[in-house]
Amino acid sequence: MEIKLKDHIDKLIPLTDDEFAFVLSHFKFEKYHKNDFLIQQGEDVDDCYYVVTGLLKLIYMDQGGKQHIVSFAMEDWWESDFSAFFTQSKAKMSLQCIENTVVFSISLSDYQKLSTxxxxxxxxxxxxxNLGHIASQNRIISFLTSSANERYEQLLKQYPTLFQRVSKTLLASYLGVSRETLSRLSS
Amino acid sequence: MEIKLKDHIDKLIPLTDDEFAFVLSHFKFEKYHKNDFLIQQGEDVDDCYYVVTGLLKLIYMDQGGKQHIVSFAMEDWWESDFSAFFTQSKAKMSLQCIENTVVFSISLSDYQKLSTxxxxxxxxxxxxxNLGHIASQNRIISFLTSSANERYEQLLKQYPTLFQRVSKTLLASYLGVSRETLSRLSS
DNA sequence: GTTCTAGTGTGACAAACATCACAATTTTAA
DNA sequence: TTAAAATTGTGATGTTTGTCACACTAGAAC
Structure with missing residues (x-):
């Protein structure tokens, strides 16, 4: 488990074993079951998560009670309600397990301590x-330039594995179309 | 001019005068005219920009030649094609002046040198x-949860000054609707 | 096995939006 | 100043998408 986190960090910034041991001491190792919540809308956000294995959804619920998938978090992804995490305010989104999930979590104080x-x-x-910012911007471009059908094909191309792991209903919610519309899309 | 950048940084991280002088030595001061390009799609992206005064648009042009506004960059904003900037690849977007604009620019090597x-x-x-990432995510949520009409009202509320400064055509392009549809929206 | 539930496809209809066209106005540039 | 270009509003029409309804299936819980 630890080796996955080390390899992940090493891809960008190689660490010595001692350095990684120090890094690891700031994280907590946690296991969650399908449907468990790591973050609940309206509550405090203590941690930021690195996903070792499993699959999560970051959900925003609108005034009408409709759920929208802001992001899926797969292996090797970092996820949280970052706005609430960094400002220590109440969560505007929920983070929930789609599958049984294993994470390393870090609190804001440990995040800052480790950074320093x-x-x-x-x-x-x-x-x-920076990479997260760029990814979000690409999603915005996708909304601006593409139809539901095209966004569906882009997603299929980018994350082919997702289609065996999540329901069409959730995919529709991620793409910003109704379940029925997604069901009728060509390819 | 320099004082605006210092105040801007000080809001998050207070600097001594000496520190700021050191920071400033990494930046170039530049003036551009309306319609000038700071970044051209397909070309190299040497710099990242801090906007002192003026207004810019970050544009993505799709295969059909249609332009989409990914972002407006106003006073105190940092803008670039960050993907191309950080990976030193060709720009996928253009950055163009809507008004005469004054910026501080920094190259990637100076950015990294300064950081170190x-x-x-x-x-x-x-x-x-992190703030940029959060802002982009909020825009995604806006696309997922809101109609063109609602997105228009949100934009009007968030940046009321924008409406005296940019054409309806550009606003429509930012909101992801046609010029005609925007023209027909209620409020 | 049987029941219950979540997931999925599809028809019918309404709402939202894009596109094309044209006129009126404002801004820009020579 | 004056002609050219850009901006904006609006009508007509077609496409896309949402919503409601219902049926079917597969897997989970008992």
Whole structure:
């Protein structure tokens, strides 16, 4: 389990074994079951999560009670309600397991402590944040330029494995179309 | 001009005058005219920009030649084609002046040098990147949960000044609807 | 096995939105 | 100033998508 996190960090910023042991001491190892909530809308967000195995959905529930998938979090992804996490405010989104899931979690104080004590990790977090920003921007471009059908094909191309793991209803919610519309799309 | 950048950084990470002088030595001061391009789709992206005064649009052009506004960049905003900037690849977007614009620009090597030499700035860039990521995610939520009409009202509420500064055509392109539809929206 | 539930497909209809067309107005540039 | 270009509003029409309804299936719980 630990080796997955080390390999993941090493891809961007190589660490010595000692450095990684120090990094690891800031994380908690946690297991969750399908349907468990890691974050509940309206409650505090203590942690940020690295997904070792499993699958999560980041959900925003609108005034009408309709759920929207802001993001899926798969193996090797970092996820949280970052806005609430960084500002220590109440969650505007929920983070829930689609499958049994294993994570490393880190609190904001440990995140900041680690960043200060080990500049390599601050560099790592910066690069991760930049990549997350870029990914979100690409999703925005997809909304601006593509029809539901095209967004569906893009998703299928980018994450082919997702289709065996999540229901069409959830995919529709991620794509921003109704379940019925997704069901009628061509390819 | 310099004081605006200092105040901007100070809001997140207070700097001494010496530190700021060091920071400033990594930036270039540049002036552009309306319609000038800071970044051209398909070309190299040397710099990341801090907007002192003026207004820019970050544009993505699709295969059909239609332009989509990925982002407006106003006073105090940081903008670039970050994907191309960080990976030193060709721009997938263009950055163009809507008004005469004054910026501080920084190259990737100076960005990295500054981050390494002054940890406070790495912290600053990390916080900025996190905020950018959160902003993009909010825009995604807006696409998922809201109609064109609602997105229009949200934009009007969030950036009331924008409406005196940019054409309805550009606003429509930002909202992801046609010019005609925007023209017909209620409020 | 049987029941219960979640997931899925599809028809019918309504709402939202895009596209094309054209006119009126404002802004820009020579 | 004056002609050209850009901006905006609006009608007509077709496409896309949402919503409601119902039937079917597969897997989970008992």
């Amino acid at each position: 004590e080990l500049p390599k990790m601050e560099r790592f977090f910066l690069q991760k944040s | 030499e002054l940890p406070k700035m790495e912290r600053f860039f990390l916080q900025k990147s």
